[in-house]
Amino acid sequence: MRKISLLILAAMLVLSSCRKKADHIPYIGETSTLAYQTYAEQFKVIWNGLNTGYVFWDVDKTDWDAVYYEYLPRFEDLDARHADNEKISTSELKELYMGAMGTLIDHHMYVKVINIHAEPNDDPYFTFNPSTAQVKQRSYYHDRAQTTEDIKTLLEGIKESDEYTILEGGTIFGEEIMNVGGLEMCFYLFQLPDGRVIPYLWQNVFAMNLVMKNTDIPGIDTTSASYLAAQYIRKWMDLCNQLPAEQLAGIILDNRCNIGGMYQDIDIAVGSLSGKPFVSTQSRYKEGSRRLEHSVWADEVIKPFGGVCRDLEKDNIPYVVLSNLHSISMGELVSYGVSQLPTGYMIGERTYGATGALYDDNFTDCTYGGPFGDEENGLHYIYTSTFEARTKDGAILEGIGFSPDKEMLTNEVGVKAQLDAALEHIKNYK
C-alpha cells in the first residue's frame, strides 16, 4: 500500500512538472518601494503594472507586447551606456517613455519617472501626459490656458443687454479657496425680459461639495473668497432646486475648461435635478491580471444630493450644459449626465475623453490597477484610471469624449457665442 501511495505521489510529481510554472508577477503596491538599479528594471516594473492593471486593454490599440520587445533592449542599452560611464540625460529617458507609452488612450494618464542615474546638473525626473499630444491632433484643438483666459475675460466683462439683465453674482478668479487650490468660478443670475431667471455657474474644477463642507464651520470669515464660493454654489443649487417653475426659465452649467474633480458632485449637478435616481454610464474595473479580465459592468447611479430632488422634466425646465475640448473627467461626465436628462442639452465641443473614474493612491489594492507607484518618494508614479466607463448604449469613449447635442467650435465661433447659444436655447424653449 505504501508503495502504491509512493507511485501515485511520484506520478503526481511527474505530471505537475509537466505543467508550466507561473512567472512572478509583482504586487503592484510593492513596486513603489522597489529600489531598482537599472533602467531596464524600471521599465519592466512600469510595463508589468500596466500590463496587469491598465483598464483599457479591450479598446486600446497599443500592442503592449511589441512595446516590450522594442523598448526593453533600448533601456538595456541605456544601462550598458551607463556602465561605460556615459551620461544618460533625463530628456533622452523621457523620449523613450513617450515613445513606449505615447499611444495609450487613458486620458487621465500622467507619468512621472525618476532618472535613476541623473547627473547632478540634470532634471532628476520627467513627467508627461500621453493624452496631451493626442488631443493636439484633433481638428478643433485649442489651447486650454488661452481658452480659460478667454472665458474669464468674457465672464468678468459680461454686459447686460436687451436679451437679459444680471440680477446678482460675480466672479472669483485668482483667489485662495480653502483646501481647493486653483478653484475659480463665476455665478450669475440672468433675468429675461419676461421676468423669468436663469442661474448660471462656471467652475474650472468640481469641488462643490468640498467647498460647502470646508466653509460650513463656526467662525468662518464671511468676507473670504472661500465663503463667497460656497455661497455662490449654494445659491445656484437653491435656485435650481427651489425656484417655482413659472419663475425659472432654465439652468446653465458651464463646464468649459473644467478639468474635473470630486465624483460626488455629479449628484449635486445632475442627480438633484433628475426627478429620480438614474444611470447615464456604467463602469468596470480590472478583476484579474490578464489584460481582458474585467469586473462586471456596474451602473453608476446618479442620486439626488442630500435628498433634494427636482424633476425638471415635470416642470419642463431646460438645462443647458456648455462643454468644450477641455471639459475633462468630471467636467465631461457631468456634461454627459446633463445631456441625458429629458430637458438636458449640451452645447459646445466634443469633450476631452478622460471618462474613467479613479480611486486615489490609497486604494490600489481594491483592483490592483489604477494609480501605482509613489509620486512623492518613489522612482516612478503612474496615474491611470481605476475604472473603464461606457454609455448606456455601450460606447466606450475613453480618448474620444462625449459629443454635444449642438456643436459650436471655439475656434470658429468663440466662447461668447457658445454662452449666447445657451441663453438663446432657454429663451426659445417650449
Add this chain to the structure above:
Amino acid sequence: MKKLKFIVLFLFLCGTSVTQAQWNIGVKGGVDRNMVVRSNAGRLDETYHAKVGTDFGIFGRYQFNECIGLRADFSVMSRSHTMRRNLNYVKPTYTDYKNSYIMLPVMADITVGFEKLHFHLMGGAFAAYWLSAKRSGMTNITVDDVSITFDEKIEFNKEHNRFCAGVAAGAGVNYDITDSYAIELDALFYYDMTSYMKVDKIVAEPRYHNTLSLTLGLIYKL
C-alpha cells in the same frame, strides 16, 4: 513476497471475472468538485476555492478479454471555482465562476472481481472543450461606493483557451443487476496539462483545472 501475492491474486481475479469480450454502454450522472491551480499574480488578497458541480454523460467500454478493456466517455461537466477577496470589506466581495465543459476521456480499463461484483481501475487521457462560462457574486468596488450583486454570462475572448487536455484516472465498482444490466459507481480524476487561459510569452500565468468526478452509471451489456 507481498508483491508476488498481489500478482497471484490479480491473475486469479482476472481469471474468474466477467465473461467474454463485449461492449458495455452506459449513462452516468453525479457530482464533481473542481479546483483551480494558479498563482495569484500579485493580487495578494485573492484566494481561489473549489466548487461542486454536476457531471452527466454517456460512456462505452469494450472488453478485449475478461480483465482488459478500453473505455471512452462523453460528458458535460461543471468545472467551477470561487474567487474571494479578503480585503476588509464590510460586505463580502467574491465571484463564482461557473464553467461547463464537454469531457472526452479515453482510458484503459482493468477489471478485477467476482461473478457479479467487479472493480475497475482506469487510466488514460482526455480532451475537453469549454462550452460556456458564467459568473455571479458580489462586489463593493464601484464608482459610487455601493455593493452590487451580479449574475451574467461570460463572453469568451482571445485570452480563453477553450480546448484543453490532460490525463484522467480513476476507479469504479460495478454490480451486475441482471445479465444485461449493471450499475457502476465511478470516481474519475481529471488533471489538466493545458492552461484554461492562454499563456503569454513575456509573463506566463497559466491556470489549470483539477477535477474529481463521482458518478453513478447504468450499464447495458450488448
